[in-house]
Amino acid sequence: MAIDTIEVTAELARRHGADIHEFSPISKIDVVSDPVRIMTPTGWEMFDRVVLACGGWSTKLIPHLRKEVVTRRLTSMWFNEFHDGGLAGLPPFLRSAPHYCYGIPSRDCRSIKLGLGFNNHYISGDADRFPRQLEGGELLNELKKFEWIQQEMLPVLSRRPYRTETFVENYTRSMLEYIRTHPQNSNVLIMTGFSGHGFRVSPVMGEIGCQLVVNGKSDMDVSFLEKASPFFSILDPEKGITTDNPVMTNS
């Protein structure tokens, strides 16, 4: 049985008294009001404190973030092996040089999920302005980015994927998390820019966020996040265009 971690976490939160409003997109945050006002599908609602953690959509609600984080569309593709036994014994892998990619074979080692790095993700300043269903030319463009893996690393793979999915993520220039209060209102905490590794840090991030929003401070020092050196520059914040990210060596 597959258990969805997020559903389990939400259920635990409910049991501890959380009120969860599913499928309720927030269209605006009025950060200058006190209490903070939020536009929900049923109108403005007021909150003493707000944590904004909208992943690649965060920049839509807090536009100044575009100077600090960029949104990308990621594509994962799943391929069958072309010859029986071609993937036998292959472990999950992450290759960082000379080009970045990772692969997770299926349990029966007959197929594999492949993913690429930052420099190969689709560039956009707006998470709602790119196609999420890949078809025709869009699908071919994405497939081309995986061809070197098929040719150089895993020639045992069939040429066409049997499954393709897209995802949305956002990245800071240091590839470290963006955990800061809003410059105009310290009651609004922004937690975003998880840069491809938000899942593994989510328990501690949850704790840090909770401490910051309840106590105004955390016993875990996150000041290093703001001081971290950047790896790339944001050339066009509106379009999300950046220089290459040398940490991810796909070029």
Ligand SMILES: Cc1cc2nc3c(=O)[nH]c(=O)nc-3n(C[C@H](O)[C@H](O)[C@H](O)COP(=O)(O)OP(=O)(O)OC[C@H]3O[C@@H](n4cnc5c(N)ncnc54)[C@H](O)[C@@H]3O)c2cc1C
């Ligand atoms: C293919 C893939 C593989 C990955 N592998 C790993 C891995 O192995 N290890 C790891 O640690 N991390 C991994 N990550 C990264 C990790 O999934 C992300 O860093 C993490 O999910 C980011 O969390 P988030 O809460 O910031 O954003 P999200 O998970 O994107 O959640 C944001 C949520 O906010 C909602 N939302 C957006 N706008 C609004 C709005 N206006 N109103 C209300 N809700 C809104 C969205 O619907 C979404 O549910 C992977 C990511 C991808 C795409």
